[in-house]
Amino acid sequence: MKLDTTVNSIGRRIPRSIPGLGDLAPFDGAFARLDGSYLWSPESRTKKIGAFGGRKLASNLAEAIKRSGLQDGMTISFHHHLRNGDAVLPTIIKAIEELGIKGLTLAPSSLTDAHEIVADAVRRGTIARIHTSGVRGEIGRMISRGEMEIPVMIHSHGGRARAIEEGRISVDVAFLGAPTCDTMGNMTGSTGKSACGTLGYAQIDARNAGHVIAVTDNLVEAPLPHHISIPQYLVDQIVLVDSLGDASRIASGPARISKDPVNLRIAENAFDLIRASGLMVDGCSFQVGAGGASLAVAKYVRDYMRESSIQGGFGIGGITGYMADMLGEGLFRALFDVQSFDAAVTESVAGHPNHVEIDASWYANPFRNCVVNDLDVVVLAALDVDVDFNVDVLTGHDGILRGASGGHSDTAAGSKLSIITIPSIREGVPSIRDQVQTVVTPGETVDAIVTERGICINPRREDLAKLAKDAGLPVKDIGRLKAEIENMTGVPDPVEFDDEIVGVVEYRDGTIVDSIRKVR
């Protein structure tokens, strides 16, 4: 092929372009493109610090933010692995406000009780949009009162991974709390005074954000002695701060098994249904959470597996110390851990070779071959359910936003058996409604609702209903159970909502499953 040529900086004659391969850039010195002026990702609006010769360690937060190229209207992200102890988000928001940057989109993996500053940051114009899995406290009240001009977008954990990977959420600068970070930028969540276990949600941000800043209170010599959660090549800058937060709230104590008789009765019913389903055999997989009846279900499962010499395939999800113990005992061959629920998990994450730290896409991106799609059984909690088996985990009885979508709809859809455990009455209010206030998990993906008063099986699952009845379980029609409960409680007046939409609930696949309205 005869080609139009030019001479590069070392005197070599090279083609300017090749049909079929496109335009070619002549070599201009080994380090000419590494000064940060050439953006390796043409779409990136933020600045990659030239790695070679770049000073990765920033002097302070303000310098790091400036060097990142953060500007008005951009999107910032955080992870919520530091739970209710997180000081990273508040500290960064303050630093951003001091720099006068406005109109940001806030796209954390979720918001916790530690993030109340967000409500005021919205009022001050620092934050204009929010994408999150959950909201709590004042943030929820602020949104439900209609104080945000642009409605909040609620996503599931798998939906967030999908949204980021498909570019629906495009993070410009990710600020990632790193319980330990080495001088090359390798991060781990499982050691350090602010250890929190895995950094599964943060891995998605690290991989996809235009610019990544590791915020650490434990900077160590490279290389990290073990277990890298996020590798150096995804990290553009490191900032050393005094503390990532309140250690007592980051490293929350091990979840305890409920002693509440209602929860124990629910757990027993749920376990009986799992056993009746026939899914509890060698190789079976489970996700159970930490709240309410969940851990008690895990206890029944554990006892049964021991007695019957069953070895499970894997446990996934938010992992508790209880699940880590089951791994240690050999009851699971592996744990796939996107989020560690309590401090008891940390040692297992750091030390057990089959305790695998997974990212949110591995966990639940619906358009990937995510692991929730290989799940046998999931046991989930709820705020309310309805006669169509729809589940609300977002709005309270007063209509105010106060929950989190989490992995709820992801695991319900992916698993072979999804069980919602819920007390039939809470604070005098019945839990089964004609229609939930806010659909997070659509009823078609829910197999059974288990209360202390009986088990309701989705009419789509005649097979499961037959197994349950054959096992002598207290199966009830959901309409009849609802009437039975309302006989005791009466029917509460519905919350009065305004027409104004203050939030939308995105389903895991990116479609909108419901709206959240302003409370009157």
Next chain:
Amino acid sequence: MKLDTTVNSIGRRIPRSIPGLGDLAPFDGAFARLDGSYLWSPESRTKKIGAFGGRKLASNLAEAIKRSGLQDGMTISFHHHLRNGDAVLPTIIKAIEELGIKGLTLAPSSLTDAHEIVADAVRRGTIARIHTSGVRGEIGRMISRGEMEIPVMIHSHGGRARAIEEGRISVDVAFLGAPTCDTMGNMTGSTGKSACGTLGYAQIDARNAGHVIAVTDNLVEAPLPHHISIPQYLVDQIVLVDSLGDASRIASGPARISKDPVNLRIAENAFDLIRASGLMVDGCSFQVGAGGASLAVAKYVRDYMRESSIQGGFGIGGITGYMADMLGEGLFRALFDVQSFDAAVTESVAGHPNHVEIDASWYANPFRNCVVNDLDVVVLAALDVDVDFNVDVLTGHDGILRGASGGHSDTAAGSKLSIITIPSIREGVPSIRDQVQTVVTPGETVDAIVTERGICINPRREDLAKLAKDAGLPVKDIGRLKAEIENMTGVPDPVEFDDEIVGVVEYRDGTIVDSIRKVR
């Protein structure tokens, strides 16, 4: 905000779009988008198999290729971790030819002696373009004779990762040999009858290709017992084949330390220079290869570290069993392994917690904070060098393509001290020229050329020259060494090249550092 609304499939009123958030899709059933008709990546031209309800295990190669959506003109990729034993690439090319697909771009991480079929596939029109790190045998002859209409593009290992991540190479279907794969699609390279160590190059393909097919001869129950190289969520299909190749050529024996007196003299000179540089202190990092004098240099380094009680930070690169032994002995705190050079490494990859499998971007993507940029010392081989310290690792004395760019230019640029070890004369031909035939590594990134007749230090490194002279090392001006050699050998006639360009050498940053011409 008052919004135009619609009602979704579960009767919920939701907005059609939100200013600032864009158009919204109404929920239409939990599994409506998971049938494969909705492409989660709008740019992807190939088909993602809907994970939920999708049958990941294909019946045979032909079905897998058909389901992938592979069509004329697309780009396919492979890894070369199975070395000279690889049967995956030849088997797939044959299957593609049986389906009559034409005009493909072939973009493997490299091509080995096991890939001779490529030359005929080019002649038959199956393959129209090639991107690769290296070529051997008949493929090189075919290219150097000018049989390809479109010139071959040679990249470095870091450059390939960069090209794929920035979309310069857009892989439609990646066929990834998996020495072990579980039924969910998790792959590892470190167990199975075709074990090859890490799958570092393949990780980039898995993460970025439109469609990923795991080709395995060892399908095991999920989850894999340990050490996942490539996670399930990146894998669209699995195909079980009888064999990934010739086990004796996949699991090549441990590299042996050269006994050739010339190589030993070169190694001694190289080691003396490393010691004189002052870089061999606690925390130091090394890359040494397997060929020629390299392993002998490693031996000197090892002995010195033991005697002086030095603990290195990390070793990187293509890792030999020798380096794995040094890790086991505690002489390095970690190994970062993108490619295992011999079978002796496999056990260490699978079992040692600080033997870290890294992908090619972590290793050497120049626009990421890759680990070669944190490297102290690299010892590299060469086919030829020139008086400007440029290095050729691609073309032989006859001008024919027969080498590989590999990590040569990446590590030379990233390291604090890059040493080229080369015998002064090979087969009667002097190794130092006025100009190398093909520049792969530009001289400005080469610190020293070490032969058995003396050490030539790049004039840019006066500091290093002073340290070497102070240590009494045999430092020689490169022009004078060249003359000294030519006194013995004479000056060989240059190879006669045609003007026609048959290949271009891409530098790690995407610029073109040299052209390869047709041999007359």
